[in-house]
Amino acid sequence: MDAKFSNDTFSWILQIAKFDVSADVVYPVFLTGVLVYLFSVLCNGIILTLIVTQRSLHKPMFYIMFSLPLADILGITALLPRLLIDIVTQSNVVYYPTCVLQGIILxxxxxxxxxxxxxxxxxxxxxxxxxxxxxxxxxxxxxxGIIALVWGLDLALIMILFGLQARLPKCKTFIVNVFCDNVSLVRLSCANDITVNNIYGLFITGFIQAVSVGVQLFSYVQILKTCISHSQSDAKIKAVNTCSAQIIIFVLFEIFSNIWILSYRFQNISPNAQKLCGIMTFTVPPVANPIIYGMKTKDIRNAFIMVLKKLKVTLR
Incomplete structure (x- = not known):
């Protein structure tokens, strides 16, 4: 099964782990997955469209928020369609370049x-x-500048991560997960020393968490102090509702991502359960995020209702 990845004989074809599904439920699982994907793309697409087309949402907060549904669409698209096709076709073959691309996007x-x-x-x-x-x-x-910093820093960190992975000589052809990620690609290596990869992987994990948690903790503590020390106006109540949506989304993402990471630390967890944890990390937040913002953000709700009313009038 293993083949040498050398300059002379480079194998572009890899085998990828299957997500074991009983033959009786293959098509129900496929249909459910398609509906989940379409629902996520539709809901996130609606929010993107509202932010672009509705003047009431042409505010700094929503310009920054625009990146979130965009990221959700990219994340779930990178994972779910190919996984669903593999489940139906029972194929466990992936090409190395597309595997790397999927890993970078995820x-x-x-x-x-x-x-x-x-x-x-x-x-x-x-x-x-x-x-x-x-x-x-x-x-x-x-x-x-904030939007450029978010995406620029993100891409820089990830490209360095995958650049370090790409330099390693490869001698294996089996991806241990149902999707491609950095860890799975590093495990293709036959190098004896991957210390640099491990150190950098730990560094960016800690750095990303420190920046995200640090900024949010500081911001929400200051917001809480302000709301306690001053009477809340309608504007502040609306702003606090938006904050609660962001906190819920953050907690939701952290729960699923950490469960996925911890699942590999416990050997008594079945391989399918580990794979499911990873899948949910990239599917549940993109489905839940637009629902949470739709319920908790008054401006988005009002803009959506206004569009529906205009559409109703037009169709009459």
Missing amino acids: HTYGTSVLFILAAMAFDRYIAICKPLRYQSIMTPFTVG
């Missing part, structure tokens, strides 16, 4: 979510704690 998605939530928390901190200076601080230049 890691980029995971990192971007944490950075985006940190950026949104900072915006809410300025809006609630420094309302009189909000317009002067959150200028188009500042908002553009």
Whole structure:
């Protein structure tokens, strides 16, 4: 099964672990997966469209928020369609370049979510704690810089991660997960020393968590102090509702991602359960995020209702 990955004989074809599904439920699982995917793309697409088309959402907060449904669509698209096809066809073959591409997109998605939530928390901190200076601080230049920093830092960290992986000589052809990620690709290596990869992997994990948790913790503590020390106006209540949506999304993502990571630390967990934990990390948040924002963010709800009313009038 194993083949040498050398300059002379490079095997582009890899085998990837299967997600064991009984033959009786293959098509129900496939149909459920398709519906989940379409629902996620539709809901996130609606939020993207609303932010672009509705003047009431042309605000710094929503310009930053735009990146979240965009990341959700990228993440679930990188994972679910190919996985569903593999389940139906019972294929466990993946080409090395597409495997690397999937890994880059999935890691980029995971990192971007944490950075985006940190950026949104900072915006809410300025809006609630420094309302009189909000317009002067959150200028188009500042908002553009924040968005560029989020995606630029995200891509830089992930490209270095995969660059370190790519330099390793390969001598295996089996991906141990049902999707491609950095760990699975590193395990293809026959190198005796992968210390640099391990150190950098731990570094970016700690760095991403420290930045995201640190910014959000600071922002929400300051927001809480402001709300306790001052009477809440309607604007502050609306802002706090937005904060609660961001906190729920952050906690949800952290729960699923950490369960997935911890599942590999316990040997009594079945391989299918481990794979399911990984799948849920990249499918549950993209499905839940637009629902949470739809319920908790009044501006988005109002914009959506307004569009439905206009559509109803047009169809009459």
